Amino acid sequence: MLRTRFTEAFGVDVPIVQGGMQGVGRAELASAVSNAGGLGILTALTQPTPDALLREIIRCRSMTDKPFGVNLTVLMSIKPPPYAEYRQAIIEGGVKIVETAGYKPAEHVTHLKAHGVKVIHKCTSVRHALSAERMGVDAISIDGFECAGHPGEDDVGGLILIPAAADQLRVPMLASGGFGDGRGLVAALALGADGINMGTRFCATVEAPIHDNVKRAILGNDERGTNLIFRQLKNTARVGKNAVSDEVVRRLQEPGATFDAVRDLVAGTQGRRVLETGDMDGGLFWAGQVQGLIHDIPTVAALIDRIVVEAEAIIGRRLSTLLQPHTYSQQEAI
Ligand SMILES: Cc1cc2nc3c(=O)[nH]c(=O)nc-3n(C[C@H](O)[C@H](O)[C@H](O)COP(=O)(O)O)c2cc1C
Secondary structure (H helix, E strand, O other): OOOHHHHHHHHOOOOOOOOOOOOOOOOOHHHHHHHHHEEEEEEEEHHHHHHHHHHHHHHHHHOOOOOOOEEEEEEEEOOOHHHHHHHHHHOOOOEEEEEEEEEOOOHHHHHHHHHHOEEEEEEHHHHHHHHHHHHHEEEEEEOOOOOOOOOOOOOOOOOHHHHHHHHHOOOEEEOOOOOHHHHHHHHHOOOOEEEEEEOHHHHHOOOOOHHHHHHEEEEOOOOOOOOEEHHHHHHEEEOOHHHHHHHHHHHOOOOOOOOHOOOOHHHHHHHHHHHOOOOOOOOOOOOOOHHHHOOOOHHHHHHHHHHHHHHHHHHHHHHHHHOOOOOOOOHOOO
């Protein structure tokens, strides 16, 4: 049994969280993760309306009696989604854990906390983590440069980012970005995290409600199978490598290129089509460098079980055998 500050505070059996994923974080996946002892998370904005989110929460609750959460991704947008209404749906639905991500979550954190909801804020830098801690969040999820989605603009990998954050944070912390197996979980714990958050790895599971072609593309890709897009726009995103993301990179490298140069390639509707129809060159799909460690499509329960068993074996057997009894003390050597 792996107990950490995170499992204790959030009432889950294993320190493994499924991060919010647009188009993927539906009841099938979130309930499977929670049933397997982790923390499954629905993605609010995958639902077209706050009412639809409430119905999805009810559907998820019919599929698990374990705790699950909802991700609320705050996008900077000219026409933002009705965030206050989505928040209300979460509260009305009786969900007790929210993962916030994106732009300045203060208003959401205050409102959710006032209704007894625990907040995990996902961010990509130590300074943003500390700022969220000051807002009163209950945990931080910190995404290293390896991650799928938005790694930020600092380009700091998990090997540095996780201990740098652990040195300064007081609340429990999840390491995110690049995790997919028991070795990663042990490494995260060794670096000072209290658990891991995974996205891409959960996409390649039986229960992920996406087309098989996407799962097979993840298996087919190695650790180089991603593109960083929107670098020039200071809104870097790591997506799976395909003809569309190659073309986005190419067009944005043209001098003076703006978002208009790629608008026709990056619409959310096209990304949704990839996930639904499996037309892998029909749009963008999110995926991280951890693709290089993904070689099968197990059930969520088999995956979580395997990660925990592997982590326990590494801690209890491989690492403990490295600890040899001292034959002489330093004092004696002097
Ligand atoms: C398909 C997909 C969609 C994602 N959508 C979101 C999202 O809507 N909001 C969000 O906060 N993070 C999103 N993420 C990021 C994940 O929650 C998580 O932080 C990230 O995948 C961790 O890196 P990993 O893929 O290496 O495990 C998405 C990731 C993937 C793979």
